[in-house]
Amino acid sequence: MNRRDFIRKLGTAAAGVAAFSCTDRDEATRVVPPSGGVSHFDLKWGKAPCRYCGTGCGVEVGVRDGKIAAVRGDPASPVNRGLLCVKGYHLPGLLYGGDRLLHPMRREAGGKGFSKISWDDALDLVAGRFAEALQNHGPEAVAVYGSGQWTVFDGYAALKWVKAGLRSNNLEANARICMASAVSGFMTQFQSDEPMGCYEDLDVADDFVLWGNNMAEMHPVLFSRILEHKRRNRGVRIIDIATRRTPTTEYADTYVEIRPGTDLALANGILFLLLRDGKIDQAFIDENVCFKRGIEDAKTIGYGCYGDQADRYLFEDAPRDASLDEVRAQLEEYAPKKVSEITGVSPSHIEALAEVYGNLVRGTVSLWCMGVNQHTRGTWMNNLINDIHLITGKIARPGNNPLSLTGQPSACGTVREVGTLSNRLPADMVVTNEEHRAKAEKIWKVPTGTIPAKPGPHTVDMFRALARGDIKVIWIQVTNPWVSLPNLSRIARKPGGPFVIVSDIYPTPTTDAADLILPSAAWVEREGIFGNTERRTQHWEKMVDPPGEAREDALQIIQVAQRMGMGSLFPPPEGDWHKSLYEEYRSFTLGTGKDLASYDELLGTRGMVWPVVGGKQTRYRYAAGHDPYVKKAKGVHFYKAKGYGEKAAFWFRPYHAPAEVPDAEFPFWLSTGRVLEHWHTGSMTRRVKELHQAVPAAYVEVNRVDAQELGLQSGDLVRVESRRGGIELPAKVDGRGKTPRGSLFVPFFDEKKLVNLATLDAMDSISKEPDFKKCAVRIRKV
Amino acid sequence: MRRRCVISRDEISRGVISFGVISLGLPLLAACSKDDAVPPRPKVGASGGTASAARAARRAYDGAPPVIPHGPFGASCTSCHGQWSLEVEGMGPSPPSPHGEGAGSMAYSRCEQCHVHRETEQLFAPSLFRGLTQDFRRGKRQHPLAPPVIPHQDLLRENCAACHTGPQARREIVCTHPERVRCGQCHVSVAENTEFMR
Numbered sequence: 004m005n006r007r008d009f010i011r012k013l014g015t016a017a018a019g020v021a022a023f024s025c026t027d028r029d030e031a032t033r034v035v036p037p038s039g040g041v042s043h044f045d046l047k048w049g050k051a052p053c054r055y056c057g058t059g060c061g062v063e064v065g066v067r068d069g070k071i072a073a074v075r076g077d078p079a080s081p082v083n084r085g086l087l088c089v090k091g092y093h094l095p096g097l098l099y100g101g102d103r104l105l106h107p108m109r110r111e112a113g114g115k116g117f118s119k120i121s122w123d124d125a126l127d128l129v130a131g132r133f134a135e136a137l138q139n140h141g142p143e144a145v146a147v148y149g150s151g152q153w154t155v156f157d158g159y160a161a162l163k164w165v166k167a168g169l170r171s172n173n174l175e176a177n178a179r180i181c182m183a184s185a186v187s188g189f190m191t192q193f194q195s196d197e198p199m200g201c202y203e204d205l206d207v208a209d210d211f212v213l214w215g216n217n218m219a220e221m222h223p224v225l226f227s228r229i230l231e232h233k234r235r236n237r238g239v240r241i242i243d244i245a246t247r248r249t250p251t252t253e254y255a256d257t258y259v260e261i262r263p264g265t266d267l268a269l270a271n272g273i274l275f276l277l278l279r280d281g282k283i284d285q286a287f288i289d290e291n292v293c294f295k296r297g298i299e300d301a302k303t304i305g306y307g308c309y310g311d312q313a314d315r316y317l318f319e320d321a322p323r324d325a326s327l328d329e330v331r332a333q334l335e336e337y338a339p340k341k342v343s344e345i346t347g348v349s350p351s352h353i354e355a356l357a358e359v360y361g362n363l364v365r366g367t368v369s370l371w372c373m374g375v376n377q378h379t380r381g382t383w384m385n386n387l388i389n390d391i392h393l394i395t396g397k398i399a400r401p402g403n404n405p406l407s408l409t410g411q412p413s414a415c416g417t418v419r420e421v422g423t424l425s426n427r428l429p430a431d432m433v434v435t436n437e438e439h440r441a442k443a444e445k446i447w448k449v450p451t452g453t454i455p456a457k458p459g460p461h462t463v464d465m466f467r468a469l470a471r472g473d474i475k476v477i478w479i480q481v482t483n484p485w486v487s488l489p490n491l492s493r494i495a496r497k498p499g500g501p502f503v504i505v506s507d508i509y510p511t512p513t514t515d516a517a518d519l520i521l522p523s524a525a526w527v528e529r530e531g532i533f534g535n536t537e538r539r540t541q542h543w544e545k546m547v548d549p550p551g552e553a554r555e556d557a558l559q560i561i562q563v564a565q566r567m568g569m570g571s572l573f574p575p576p577e578g579d580w581h582k583s584l585y586e587e588y589r590s591f592t593l594g595t596g597k598d599l600a601s602y603d604e605l606l607g608t609r610g611m612v613w614p615v616v617g618g619k620q621t622r623y624r625y626a627a628g629h630d631p632y633v634k635k636a637k638g639v640h641f642y643k644a645k646g647y648g649e650k651a652a653f654w655f656r657p658y659h660a661p662a663e664v665p666d667a668e669f670p671f672w673l674s675t676g677r678v679l680e681h682w683h684t685g686s687m688t689r690r691v692k693e694l695h696q697a698v699p700a701a702y703v704e705v706n707r708v709d710a711q712e713l714g715l716q717s718g719d720l721v722r723v724e725s726r727r728g729g730i731e732l733p734a735k736v737d738g739r740g741k742t743p744r745g746s747l748f749v750p751f752f753d754e755k756k757l758v759n760l761a762t763l764d765a766m767d768s769i770s771k772e773p774d775f776k777k778c779a780v781r782i783r784k785v
Numbered sequence: 786m787r788r789r790c791v792i793s794r795d796e797i798s799r800g801v802i803s804f805g806v807i808s809l810g811l812p813l814l815a816a817c818s819k820d821d822a823v824p825p826r827p828k829v830g831a832s833g834g835t836a837s838a839a840r841a842a843r844r845a846y847d848g849a850p851p852v853i854p855h856g857p858f859g860a861s862c863t864s865c866h867g868q869w870s871l872e873v874e875g876m877g878p879s880p881p882s883p884h885g886e887g888a889g890s891m892a893y894s895r896c897e898q899c900h901v902h903r904e905t906e907q908l909f910a911p912s913l914f915r916g917l918t919q920d921f922r923r924g925k926r927q928h929p930l931a932p933p934v935i936p937h938q939d940l941l942r943e944n945c946a947a948c949h950t951g952p953q954a955r956r957e958i959v960c961t962h963p964e965r966v967r968c969g970q971c972h973v974s975v976a977e978n979t980e981f982m983r
Contacts, residue, residue, distance in 0.1 A: 041951060046917065065917065067917070070915065071848065072915070072916055072917040073846040073848050073849070073916060073917040075848055075938065075940060076940065076941075078940060085900070085940050085941070086893075088898050088899060089850065089897075089898065089899050089900070089901050091903040092845070092849050092850050092899060093845050093849065095845070095846065095914055095916065096912060096914045098914075099912055099914035100910050100911070100912055100913070101910055101911030101912060101913050102910045102911070117808045219895060219898070222897075223895065223898040226895070226898075227893075227894075227895060227898060230894055230895065231909075234894070250895070250897070254894075254895070317801060347964060398882050465810055479803050509910075510832070528969075588806075679897065679898070679901075680901055688914060689909040689910070690909060691845075691846070691912070691914075692908060692912055692914075693845055693849075693852055693901060693910060695905075695907075695909045696852075696904060696906065696907070696908075697852070697901035697902055697904060698901075698904065699905045699907065699909070
């Protein structure tokens with residue numbers, strides 16, 4: 004022991020004596036029960052992003068005796084600056100539900116019940132089933148369905164195994180039903196996915212226009228950030244465009260109620276007024292914008308759920324060049340009076356919205372999430388919001404941006420950036436592009452022609468193919484499709500059908516449908532990387548051991564690949580494989596404008612916002628002075644849009660009616676969504692005592708006047724049913740959300756009240772994202 | 786530092802009490818409409834244990850935001866939980882908000898972002914979670930007359946008076962000198978449990 008060690012130990016001992024001196028202990032015992040004694044300083048603290056939504060709040064995780072005992076908001080995180088929401092504060096509980104899956108379980112012969120098997124047997128079974136399906140039916144008979152909750156490691160392992168190992172493009176993730184319309188919106192306009200702005204926009208903008216976005220419940224910490232900005236700066240305004248009043252509305256300066264599915268008309272109405280009144284930035288347009296049109300006939304496009312499209316929805320748009328004059332002529336159809344008739348929004352409100360966007364002195368940020376994305380014309384609606392920002396030049400500048408919000412912690416980092424979708428490869432590349440396939444094959448060191456050029460089915464078609472029996476084996480990880488997909492009765496699991504493998508942490512209706520259940524490690528039970536809404540990549544270390552025999556999802560995939568003779572695709576799983584796997588993935592991004600931070604850079608930071616070049620983050624993409632790929636002295640440069648002459652594309656997109664509208668038989672609109680306390684299908688948050696006890700079951704929000712006419716009071720049991728199916732649940736009149744007359748709202752977290760039995764599997768024509776927000780139902784008292 | 790005001794629950798529910806409100810906390814509280822079931826009877830202090838035990842029962846772990854131990858009243862949270870404590874008839878004193886507004890902090894205006902009601906006592910599945918328990922040790926003093934250091938994290942607990950003064954303060958942590966309002970002048974937080982070494 005040297006002098007310094009001796010002094011340190013002496014000091015520690017002295018401190019311990021002081022902390023537990025007789026005087027202090029006696030006093031404490033006298034005034035309070037002596038059941039305490041452990042302080043925050045006795046915990047070992049580590050950093051991690053939150054496990055839930057796409058905000059990516061920084062969390063400090065306190066560990067004691069190998070278990071998480073507490074969390075606190077990370078004051079050093081630039082995302083949340085120490086604040087969390089109620090889900091975040093109760094993160095530890097998600098790991099400690101008493102019914103965690105602890106061992107691999109195989110369905111017993113005869114169909115009912117599961118029995119424990121070893122990991123070796125389970126992995127052999129997975130490998131054998133995939134090999135058998137490949138051999139007998141080809142690469143279109145296998146499928147992997149993952150998640151925006153996959154870490155980057157998980158998603159990249161799945162991508163490489165499926166596309167380079169199985170030589171299949173049958174890889175999808177639940178971000179298809181969540182964010183795909185935002186992806187196709189950005190891709191069709193900027194030829195690169197993900198926003199150009201960042202959360203700092205929330206601190207500096209003057210006006211926030213929320214398009215169908217209940218931020219107070221779905222992105223509460225970001226909403227707090229806006230509220231703080233608003234409190235400090237008089238004149239900051241929130242405009243809430245929505246189909247029902249929500250907690251967000253309570254804080255809005257203006258509430259614009261709109262009929263479901265008519266937002267396309269409203270956005271076009273705003274564009275019409277901006278052009279009519281000359282409230283555009285012509286110099287910006289001349290320098291940075293080109294004009295496009297696509298197929299606009301509603302019958303040709305369809306909705307993905309009727310006729311031939313009910314089995315496979317294969318529509319593809321056909322872009323063509325257009326001009327500002329052509330667009331201006333098309334927009335003549337969207338004068339305020341006509342838009343008001345379609346949308347129910349008053350002409351004065353339409354004019355006011357155009358004033359907000361058309362005031363080129365004030366900064367404007369548009370925010371949206373599922374209201375715009377889960378939409379039969381979701382890509383179009385994304386296009387129109389981006390159009391408004393393009394035509395006014397309110398883009399890629401602090402406080403002026405369209406900012407699509409994400410619902411899952413790594414919908415961006417994993418699904419969108421790694422590319423775990425049937426048509427994609429990392430860093431904006433697609434399987435239909437020969438050069439892109441060649442680049443991937445080179446990095447992966449696999450022969451040319453390994454990756455198929457034909458995309459696999461999108462999510463809804465994948466599960467339709469599973470129901471038909473065209474897919475023989477599917478591996479589902481970190482998601483709960485038998486709760487979250489629309490029109491669930493269409494994809495009900497039949498005995499003796501395809502072989503279904505599910506990796507998860509708790510029993511769910513999806514594990515109920517499985518033939519083999521694999522227990523997964525969750526969140527800080529393993530090392531991970533997530534990427535959030537604002538392009539921030541965040542790393543965390545493993546902090547506690549997973550329970551039982553649970554393993555991380557990426558490791559499960561690598562071990563199956565080994566058994567199928569594809570082990571050379573991955574670093575040896577016995578060693579420290581995380582860094583080398585991530586660095587291989589990162590090599591896809593370097594030099595592309597989507598450059599990720601290195602593994603080592605991520606270790607010591609609260610995440611880094613890409614592109615990261617020379618160790619520097621980029622807050623504003625495409626912006627001179629911010630983005631290292633922009634060489635101009637000022638202004639913007641949409642350098643990723645090579646196919647458009649490095650300009651962004653303005654798309655004219657007309658109004659189309661929704662796929663299903665209320666009628667005499669089914670006279671009510673049904674919209675579905677989330678609540679603050681529960682995250683998506685509730686498989687984690689319902690295991691957290693405080694969250695479950697706050698909202699223990701789903702309900703249906705009913706308008707007060709409708710309730711009076713139906714003879715309903717809060718708490719009455721009602722049946723809500725569509726042409727596809729229905730559920731019974733209690734009515735709630737004027738709850739936290741208030742629906743307008745003729746509209747109902749049901750949260751989808753409750754596996755015992757499956758509202759997706761009633762929803763319609765109509766989809767966006769381009770992104771193939773389902774529309775969970777609009778279908779026709781009837782309601783009656785039970 | 787102390788201001789006492791006795792109000793009745795009826796007054797609260799009629800919404801006649803209105804203090805300088807940072808912002809609204811209405812949405813969830815407003816869930817109590819005429820059509821709704823009668824809100825559960827408030828359970829403030831009804832745990833039967835000490836104040837410390839009641840405090841712990843409302844938190845998943847020490848440092849977690851407490852759940853709301855009473856039913857909705859149909860009024861803003863800050864009507865009772867503002868800067869000062871109020872004595873509510875039949876319920877006792879209401880704790881003020883401990884959240885300060887330091888530089889860089891966010892507006893803590895949407896109380897329901899972190900604090901939720903209990904609609905049921907049932908569980909969806911049993912939980913094995915055992916959270917950090919409250920630290921009952923007192924803050925260390927360098928010598929008997931020295932001011933103690935702050936023995937807990939102070940993030941979101943910037944308003945010391947909320948817990949250490951007023952009728953709602955637990956007996957064992959009542960401040961003896963509430964007239965001195967700048968607590969940080971003498972009491973410091975502990976950033977980490979190490980000692981300086983060159």
